[in-house]
Amino acid sequence: xxxxxxxxxxxxxxxxxxxxxxxxxxxxxxxxxxxxxxxxxxxxxxxxxxxxxxxxxxxxxxxxxxxxxxxxxxxxxxxxxxxxxxxxxxxxxxxxxxxxxxxxxxxxxxxxxxxxxxxxxxxxxxxxxxxxxxxxxxxxxxxxxxxxxxxxxxxxxxxxxxxxxxxxxxxxxxxxxxxxxxxxxxxxxxxxxxxxxxxxxxxxxxxxxxxxxxxxxxxxxxxxxxxxxxxxxxxxxxxxxxxxxxxxxxxxxxxxxxxx
Numbered sequence: 001x002x003x004x005x006x007x008x009x010x011x012x013x014x015x016x017x018x019x020x021x022x023x024x025x026x027x028x029x030x031x032x033x034x035x036x037x038x039x040x041x042x043x044x045x046x047x048x049x050x051x052x053x054x055x056x057x058x059x060x061x062x063x064x065x066x067x068x069x070x071x072x073x074x075x076x077x078x079x080x081x082x083x084x085x086x087x088x089x090x091x092x093x094x095x096x097x098x099x100x101x102x103x104x105x106x107x108x109x110x111x112x113x114x115x116x117x118x119x120x121x122x123x124x125x126x127x128x129x130x131x132x133x134x135x136x137x138x139x140x141x142x143x144x145x146x147x148x149x150x151x152x153x154x155x156x157x158x159x160x161x162x163x164x165x166x167x168x169x170x171x172x173x174x175x176x177x178x179x180x181x182x183x184x185x186x187x188x189x190x191x192x193x194x195x196x197x198x199x200x201x202x203x204x205x206x207x208x209x210x211x212x213x214x215x216x217x218x219x220x221x222x223x224x225x226x227x228x229x230x231x232x233x234x235x236x237x238x239x240x241x242x243x244x245x246x247x248x249x250x251x252x253x254x255x256x257x258x259x260x
Contacts, residue, residue, distance in 0.1 A: 082165075
């Protein structure tokens, strides 16, 4: 089934959100992550087709239930519209590590819709929102819902118009995910006064540092299996070293070892 024809949107609108007066973590995080990439895409007066994955993607109707929900990659912008009265759009997301999930929704205030959306699991349980940020600027209405400590699993976003009437007016959703889980494993093999390579195991591709106090003795990246080898100068017996493993999101785990 082809997507209903959208009205022509005359220009691409980038977010220019100013959070100077907002003290919430949501606003700060939204500035740091991908909200500035969110946009109402330029849509032509023709059937909607998949756009460049580097820009945004477009919903594929029908997607009004969990069974036919569109898969929505994390950190991706999607454009949609409500094609019939009482239409709702369902999106499926997969979370692999415990973290913070932010869903940003935007639409034109002068359009015929009032976008509402929320997060649920496969059983329809609706999750409570931990923080809300709202903004309206240059006719662009934006809401950002933050969900903290979201566990690994499959979740669903339901978007709908509060009036539940057909309009064809566009909206966009952006799903941003922040990994807040440190590496689960960090083991270090015995270090002696003759050791010049510190070895062990941690999360795959984690960056591993060996420190003596605040001084970094060496640094390396763990391989695809989590094995690491960090070259250092031999240290005197009794010195206490700190080994720190950091994942790509900046979460870290550390252990201390004493030179034997």
